[in-house]
Amino acid sequence: MFTIVVARLKQKKRTFTYPKGKLPVLPEKFRGRPVVTNGCPDGCSSCVESCPVGALTVTRTIVSLDMGKCIYCHKCEEACTHNHIRFTGNHQTSAARRSDLIITPGTPVKPEIADTLVRKFFSKSLKLRQVSAGGCAACEADCNVLGTPAWDLGRFGIQFVA
Secondary structure (H helix, E strand, O other): OHHHHHHHHHHOOOOOOOOOOOOOOOOOOOOOOEEEOOOOOOOOOHHHHHOOOOOEEEEOOEEEEEOOOOOOOOHHHHHOOOOOEEEOOOOOOOOOOHHHHEEOOOOOOOOOOOOHHHHHHOOOOEEEEOOOOOOOOHHHHHHHHOOOOOOOHHHHOEEEEO
8 A cells, every 4th residue: 555655656647737738649440529610501400400410500501519418429420412511620619508508610620728727726626526326336436436545536527526
């Protein structure tokens, strides 16, 4: 036990500076933030019809994609014969407001970062809350062990809270 604690003290925290630091390398097939472009011909609704959750709407020739509904199934990208919808490798899909989840032509690929006060308040930490829905408690046990000295997820700035 003593050697584990000494090893963790020597390692210190292992975090990276976000958003200015090097971004993580994601798998090639990762479906990230969608991009929508203009120019759908009138009457074309192949992408809308292919979406199983109704995340797409077309008004005249403008396509809107609601990331709050989207399940990233990729069917709209496959159905769009005009290549106006594509999923990028950008993992930055969070939004501060519900309206920011609506992707339209001209929406920036990189979302706005939270204001300075919020970033300062939450810097170098990620607090996760775990909710049990009546399972067998195996997942809760696995999450709890991540805080022990052997795993020490806290050194990465990640903690599970009550």
